[in-house]
Amino acid sequence: MAMSGGVDSSVAAARMVDAGHEVVGVHLALSRNKTYGDGRQRGCCTLDDALDARRVADKLAIPFYVWDLSEEFAEAVIDDFIEEYRLGHTPNPCLRCNETIKFTAVLERALAMEFDAVATGHYAQIVQGAAGPELHRAVDPDKDQSYVLGVLQPRQLAHSIFPLGADTKDIIRAEAEARGLLVAQKPDSHDICFIPDGDTAGFLQRHLGSLPGEIVDSESGEVLAEHDGTYAFTIGQRRGLQLSRPAADGAPRYVIDVEIGSRRVTVGPPELLDVYALEGIKPIWTTSPLGESPVELLAQVRAHGVPVPARAYAHGDRMMVELLVPIRGIALGQAVVLYDGTRVVGSATIAVTTRAA
Amino acid sequence: MSDRSYLDHAATTAMLPDARAAWLAASEHLGNPSSLHAAGRSARKVVEESRESIAADLKTRPSGVIFTAGGTEANNLAVKGLYWQRQQSSGSKSPMRVLASAIEHHAVMDPVVWLGEHEGAIIEWLGVDHDARVSTTKIAESLAQKPAIALCTVMWANNEVGTIEPVERIAELCKEQGVPFHTDAVQVLGQVPMNLGALGADAVTISSHKVGGPFGVGALIVNPATGFTPLLHGGGQERDIRSGTFDAPAIAAFAVAVRHAVAHQEEHARAIRDLRNNLVERVLATVPGVILNGDPDLLGGGRLPGNAHFSFPGCEGDSMLMLLDAAGVDCSTGSACTAGIPEASHVLLAMGVDERTSRASLRFSFGYPSSSVDVDRVVAALPGAVDRASRTVSSRSK
Numbered sequence: 001m002a003m004s005g006g007v008d009s010s011v012a013a014a015r016m017v018d019a020g021h022e023v024v025g026v027h028l029a030l031s032r033n034k035t036y037g038d039g040r041q042r043g044c045c046t047l048d049d050a051l052d053a054r055r056v057a058d059k060l061a062i063p064f065y066v067w068d069l070s071e072e073f074a075e076a077v078i079d080d081f082i083e084e085y086r087l088g089h090t091p092n093p094c095l096r097c098n099e100t101i102k103f104t105a106v107l108e109r110a111l112a113m114e115f116d117a118v119a120t121g122h123y124a125q126i127v128q129g130a131a132g133p134e135l136h137r138a139v140d141p142d143k144d145q146s147y148v149l150g151v152l153q154p155r156q157l158a159h160s161i162f163p164l165g166a167d168t169k170d171i172i173r174a175e176a177e178a179r180g181l182l183v184a185q186k187p188d189s190h191d192i193c194f195i196p197d198g199d200t201a202g203f204l205q206r207h208l209g210s211l212p213g214e215i216v217d218s219e220s221g222e223v224l225a226e227h228d229g230t231y232a233f234t235i236g237q238r239r240g241l242q243l244s245r246p247a248a249d250g251a252p253r254y255v256i257d258v259e260i261g262s263r264r265v266t267v268g269p270p271e272l273l274d275v276y277a278l279e280g281i282k283p284i285w286t287t288s289p290l291g292e293s294p295v296e297l298l299a300q301v302r303a304h305g306v307p308v309p310a311r312a313y314a315h316g317d318r319m320m321v322e323l324l325v326p327i328r329g330i331a332l333g334q335a336v337v338l339y340d341g342t343r344v345v346g347s348a349t350i351a352v353t354t355r356a357a
Numbered sequence: 358m359s360d361r362s363y364l365d366h367a368a369t370t371a372m373l374p375d376a377r378a379a380w381l382a383a384s385e386h387l388g389n390p391s392s393l394h395a396a397g398r399s400a401r402k403v404v405e406e407s408r409e410s411i412a413a414d415l416k417t418r419p420s421g422v423i424f425t426a427g428g429t430e431a432n433n434l435a436v437k438g439l440y441w442q443r444q445q446s447s448g449s450k451s452p453m454r455v456l457a458s459a460i461e462h463h464a465v466m467d468p469v470v471w472l473g474e475h476e477g478a479i480i481e482w483l484g485v486d487h488d489a490r491v492s493t494t495k496i497a498e499s500l501a502q503k504p505a506i507a508l509c510t511v512m513w514a515n516n517e518v519g520t521i522e523p524v525e526r527i528a529e530l531c532k533e534q535g536v537p538f539h540t541d542a543v544q545v546l547g548q549v550p551m552n553l554g555a556l557g558a559d560a561v562t563i564s565s566h567k568v569g570g571p572f573g574v575g576a577l578i579v580n581p582a583t584g585f586t587p588l589l590h591g592g593g594q595e596r597d598i599r600s601g602t603f604d605a606p607a608i609a610a611f612a613v614a615v616r617h618a619v620a621h622q623e624e625h626a627r628a629i630r631d632l633r634n635n636l637v638e639r640v641l642a643t644v645p646g647v648i649l650n651g652d653p654d655l656l657g658g659g660r661l662p663g664n665a666h667f668s669f670p671g672c673e674g675d676s677m678l679m680l681l682d683a684a685g686v687d688c689s690t691g692s693a694c695t696a697g698i699p700e701a702s703h704v705l706l707a708m709g710v711d712e713r714t715s716r717a718s719l720r721f722s723f724g725y726p727s728s729s730v731d732v733d734r735v736v737a738a739l740p741g742a743v744d745r746a747s748r749t750v751s752s753r754s755k
Contacts, residue, residue, distance in 0.1 A: 024679075065679050068700075112748035113676060 001025050001119045002102060003056060003064070005049030006189060008121030008164055010056040010181050011172050015163040016119050017060050024115070025057040025064040028106065030073040030097075031194060052183050059181065069105055076100035078194055082207045085231040088260045089333025092148065092303065093192055099151035107159055117159045124149050125165035126157065127343075131288045133157045135344040140168040147303050150337035150347030151284055201232040201240075213263025215241065218256050218272060230258045233265045236273055236329020243267070254329065274326035275355055280319035280336050280348025290314045290338075290345065298339040299323060301330050301350065312338050312345075319348035361685040362731035366663060366724025367516055367544060368689055372610075373569035373617055373725075380571055380610035390603040391594055403605045407612035414619040415563075415578060417553040423577045423595045424608055428543045428564035429464040430588070431577035434599065435539040435560040436468040436510060438585035440478060443507040443537065446584065452477040453507035456499055456536075458491050458522070459484055459707040460515050465541050466703070469510070479504075483511065488652045489520035489708050490659070496527055500534040513542040513561075514549065517704045517720055518651030519664025521549065528558045537583055543567055543575075547618030548626055548661050559583040563615070565607070569725070570614030574607040621725075629723040630655070630662035632732055636721060637665050639736045644743055646670055650705065650718065663723040668710065672717045672746035680745055681719075684738035686731075689720045 001013045003025045016023045027050050050066055057064035077097050084091035107118045123138035124146040132154055138144040152160065164172055169188075176184035195203045211229040216222065224243045227233070232240075237255040254273055257266040278301075283289075290313055299310035299321050309324040321336055330353050338345040363371075383403050388396030390404045405419070412419040425431045436455075444453055457469045459482040472478035481499055483491050491511055500506065509531050514521045524540050531538035537559040545551060547568045553561055560583070564575040579585065579598070591600030618625075634655045640647055648668040652660040669677060674690040681688055690702075705715035721735060 024683075063679075063682060065675065067675065109673075109676065109749040113680060113745050 001062070002106060002121075003027050003053040004121070004189075005052035005056070005183065005186075006121065007173060007176050007181070007183050007186055008123070009053070010121070010183050011176050011179070012119060012121040012163040013056060013062070014060055014175075014179055014181070016161070017062060019163075021119075023060070023062045023119075025053065025060075025062050026106065026110075027053040027064070027066045028073075028101065029066050029068045029070055030077075030101070031070060052186070056181055056183065067106065067109070069101055072105050073097070073101055073194075081192075081194075082204065084333050085204050086208055086260075087333070088230055088258045090234045090331035091333045092335055093194075094303070095148045095151055095335055098148055103152055103156045103160065107156060111159060117161050119161035119163060121164055122149060122162050123164055123169075124162045125342075126160065126162060129287060133287065135286050136165070137339070137342040137344075138165040143169045145303075146339075146342075146344050147300055147305075147335070147337050150286065150335065150344050152286065153284060154287060157286065204231040205229060211263055213265065215243065215265045215267060217253075218266050218268030224267065227263075227265055230260060230263050230265060233258050235331040241267060258331075270328060272355065273329040275323060275328070275330045275353045276326050277320075277322045277354040278330065278336060278350050279352035280321065281317070281351040283314065283317070283319040283346055283348040285346040286344045290319070294320075294322070295340075297345055298341075299327075300337050300339065301327055301334050307339055310338070318351075319346065361687065362734045363687045364721040364723065364727065364731055364735065365687050365689050366727070367567075367661075367720065367722035369566045369572070370569055370724040371726050372566075372571065373614055375617065376570045376610040376614045379613040380606045383606035383609040386605075388605075390605050391592060400603070400605045403609050404603045407608045410612040411576065411615050412578075414615050415551055415553045415561075416555065417578055418581065420581045420596070421553075421579045423579055423599050424603065424611075425575050425577055425599060426573055426601070426604075427575040428541070428562050428567075429575075431562040431564070431575050432462070432464040432539075432541055433468045434577050434585060434588050435562060436465060436508065437472065437588060438598070439508040439537050439539065439560065439583070440472050440476065441586035442584040443505075444476075445586065447505060451504075452479055453505050454479045454481055455507055456481050456483060456496065456509040456511075458482070458511045460489055460517075460520075460704040461510065461512055462516050462541060462543070465510055465512065465539075478507065485520075485707050487708055488659075489515050489518050489650075489704060490652070491522055491527075493523050493526045493530065497530050500530055500536055506534070506536045508537045508539055508559075510539040510541070513540045513545045514661050515651070515704060516544050517702055518666045518708070519544075519661035519722075520651050521545070521659050521661065524558070525556060528556050531559075532557060544661060546615070547622055548629070548663055549658075550622060551619070553578055560585075565611040565614055568614045568618040570611040571607050574604055574611045576611075625725060626662040629725075629727060632723050632727055632729065633663060633665050633721075635729065636732045636735060639732070640665075640667060640739060643736060644669065644739055647743075648714070650708070650710070663727075665721045665723075666718065667721075668705075668714045668718045669743050669746070670714050670717055672743055673749050674716050674718050676746040676749045677717075677719055677742050680742035681735070681738055684734070684742065686735055686738055688735075689722070690718065 001023050003009045054064050077093050081093045110118050122145045123143040125136040127134045127136050137146045191198050214223045215225040233255045253267040254270050256268045256272045294311040294313045297312050298307035300307040311322045313320050334350050335347050337347040388400035390401040408422045409419045412422050455478050473480040485491050511522050511527050513524050528538050539560040540558050541562045543564045546563050559580045561578040566572045585598045587598050589600045593600050650666045701712045701715045
């Protein structure tokens with residue numbers, strides 16, 4: 001049972017115990033900067049969080065250990081995050097962490113030690129289907145985390161348990177309260193856990209340094225401003241451009257393109273952001289792969305994005321997705337997750353976007 | 358018979374029934390040992406009798422026994438207290454040198470590092486050989502060098518691998534050069550004869566809970582002629598070196614535990630040595646590739662009798678600990694820090710063990726409640742744990 005010290009994994013652990021499993025709590029030490037929280041912590045990775053997890057395990061009378069995966073995390077998640085930004089992509093580190101740490105490093109280690117499964121406090125549901133275990137959205141649409149679990153391979157899914165997916169967060173909080181878990185009132189974590197101050201641009205600047213370039217207008221080609229690094233810009237971004245002059249028509253301008261070689265950031269009107277089709281690399285098929293002929297599904301490109309109707313098919317080792325309703329502002333490196341109703345079909349990393357209809 | 362085996366006595370051991378009785382008896386009496394009335398005098402008597410008892414057992418003078426709230430405080434007092442005092446008496450604020458072995462417990466190492474970072478102290482880490490033993494020749498060379506040395510600190514025996522250091526010789530060398538010498542003896546009390554009068558160190562750290570007394574009490578046994586700048590200021594209860602109300606019940610129980618440790622040292626050492634040697638022989642015979650760390654002479658006087666420390670190359674120490682825990686064996690990866698995160702041991706690294714192997718290590722330490730049942734349980738559980746833990750490494754390195 002992966003225990004972050006938060007409300008969700010604590011209740012999930014309690015439910016695993018109630019269900020009669022032989023449960024061992026494991027807290028993952030992911031950060032090398034071992035600090036205490038400030039009492040208002042939002043993350044999941046301070047020593048206070050480890051202590052909270054330990055106290056929950058005490059209460060549930062289950063063994064508890066801390067596994068140091070900081071090395072793996074630094075390499076597979078943090079370095080990857082920085083490298084992706086350097087390449088002008090927009091990665092999702094939570095998804096990468098699930099893929100490489102929680103359901104690979106932890107799961108493999110647990111299986112090697114002859115445990116049967118890893119349980120987490122993620123909001124998602126596993127349903128046993130004819131073709132094997134299926135991953136479905138959680139009942140609570142606000143908390144649904146199936147998007148960041150879209151990276152799970154069938155084998156990983158077969159050894160995963162998500163005890164919370166059939167309930168809403170309100171019910172989980174109330175249950176934590178009723179069980180007397182002291183973490184019941186802890187705030188949810190939202191930020192990237194290794195950037196606790198939320199200043200992603202500052203974090204990237206510390207790692208990538210200053211790489212100045214120009215911000216140009218998509219129509220006139222005019223240089224509107226200078227910037228310190230392309231990594232501070234994401235396609236579709238509107239805020240923080242700090243352009244001195246408004247567009248001719250007074251309409252807001254968005255980041256349309258980020259070029260790494262020339263360090264040029266292009267801004268323009270939002271219509272230029274509409275994406276009609278995309279290609280994903282390194283597809284992961286949750287239960288079984290799609291065939292070569294298009295199927296009508298739903299596509300989602302952000303953790304809390306709105307799914308849109310799409311036609312998708314497999315083409316070699318790529319996932320091809322035609323969006324029947326265009327999505328505005330998709331950056332390379334984001335993950336596309338395909339759904340059939342509530343069921344996750346698969347996911348891939350977006351490598352190509354087509355903006356003309 | 359318990360269905361678990363506790364083999365982590367170097368971390369802490371069971372409280373002795375006599376110590377508990379002394380503790381409870383003293384707790385029934387009202388009185389602050391520093392008060393001047395009858396109640397205070399009676400409490401003070403308990404403290405002073407305990408002090409005299411400990412001094413007699415360790416063959417030193419009662420005036421040198423400074424009670425502290427444990428080994429960590431005693432080590433901090435020795436390291437910082439000596440540094441500040443020496444710097445003050447040198448009449449100059451210029452940085453001084455500190456000689457410290459590279460394998461000290463964190464309770465010595467961290468104050469030394471702190472002095473370097475915050476007081477500008479020049480730290481000279483004394484390296485060790487593959488058995489974790491410092492070189493007296495090198496120490497003599499370091500002691501002969503300028504500029505001035507504030508103190509030299511070398512533990513009497515290492516807490517992880519059990520190697521006993523040549524403290525008698527180091528004390529002599531320090532005395533020749535007029536350098537104060539501190540030794541952390543937390544691990545040796547009860548396992549090795551201790552004659553502090555003969556040793557002549559300026560400061561020796563001991564701790565109660567390692568010998569069957571309560572937690573939260575220890576002592577720094579000092580040479581009363583050596584000055585220490587206090588860490589804690591207040592009532593000046595302990596010769597103005599240490600302030601804080603005496604914990605009379607804990608001190609009384611501590612004295613009982615020390616008396617027991619010293620009185621039974623020889624038979625205790627023999628008993629745990631036999632168990633330890635049995636464990637080592639059987640582990641070496643049954644686990645392929647296993648390495649015994651520390652002094653390999655199991656019959657000589659260079660290793661704590663209760664210590665066994667192994668590396669299991671290809672395994673992850675914390676996976677092993679978890680699997681043995683599930684099999685009913687309590688042991689240690691050596692150095693657990695605040696959050697229980699196992700780190701590569703600085704002791705093993707100083708011995709020249711590579712990082713991966715050092716993370717594949719476990720310590721088993723015996724105490725007075727240990728028996729051959731415990732050895733049997735470890736020997737039965739180890740092959741399975743090694744097998745599974747080696748799979749966790751291969752899956753991690755993918």
